Amino acid sequence: MERQNLFAPWRMQYIRSIDKPAASGSGCFLCDAAGCPDDVQERRRRVILWTTPLSVVVMNLYPYTNGHLLIAPRAHKAELEDLTSEEMLDLERQTAAGVKLLKRTVSAQGFNIGINIGRCAGAGLPGHIHQHIVPRWSGDVNFMDVLGEVRIVPEAISQLYDELLEEIKKDGSL
Numbered sequence: 001m002e003r004q005n006l007f008a009p010w011r012m013q014y015i016r017s018i019d020k021p022a023a024s025g026s027g028c029f030l031c032d033a034a035g036c037p038d039d040v041q042e043r044r045r046r047v048i049l050w051t052t053p054l055s056v057v058v059m060n061l062y063p064y065t066n067g068h069l070l071i072a073p074r075a076h077k078a079e080l081e082d083l084t085s086e087e088m089l090d091l092e093r094q095t096a097a098g099v100k101l102l103k104r105t106v107s108a109q110g111f112n113i114g115i116n117i118g119r120c121a122g123a124g125l126p127g128h129i130h131q132h133i134v135p136r137w138s139g140d141v142n143f144m145d146v147l148g149e150v151r152i153v154p155e156a157i158s159q160l161y162d163e164l165l166e167e168i169k170k171d172g173s174l
């Protein structure tokens with residue numbers, strides 16, 4: 001994939017749509033992911049990579065770069081200070097696992113990792129805290145230059161989903 005195609009997805013469309021009620025489910029896609037039945041097709045539809053007793057790891061369907069992952073506690077909590085120590089530790093452990101996965105699969109050379117708290121800070125889903133992992137490559141565009149002309153095609157996301165799942169299956173430590 002050419003580097004310029006990795007950036008600037010349909011993010012404004014997403015920002016405009018976030019106040020609309022979800023057609024089905026709880027209205028929170030992370031809670032829906034956390035409660036998703038163990039069904040391959042259903043998990044694929046929700047781009048769930050793996051779950052632990054405390055956390056859920058999904059691909060971002062509106063990514064800054066392909067391989068943009070979201071790590072969230074299973075519990076619907078808005079504030080970092082509301083997480084238990086166990087939830088915080090698991091969030092970071094799964095973040096580390098995500099970094100490892102992206103190094104292997106998309107050969108990421110760097111990462112931006114962080115949490116947007118509150119809508120004014122850019123949180124698309126302010127009610128359910130989640131940590132972003134955005135893979136980076138040397139020579140790519142500035143992290144803030146994301147609202148450009150090109151976008152990641154949905155096919156690229158589902159193709160990468162399959163590649164990531166394959167790698168997760170190979171690596172039992174994830």
Ligand SMILES: [Zn+2]
Pocket residue numbers: 028029030031032075076077127128
């Ligand atoms: Zn939630």
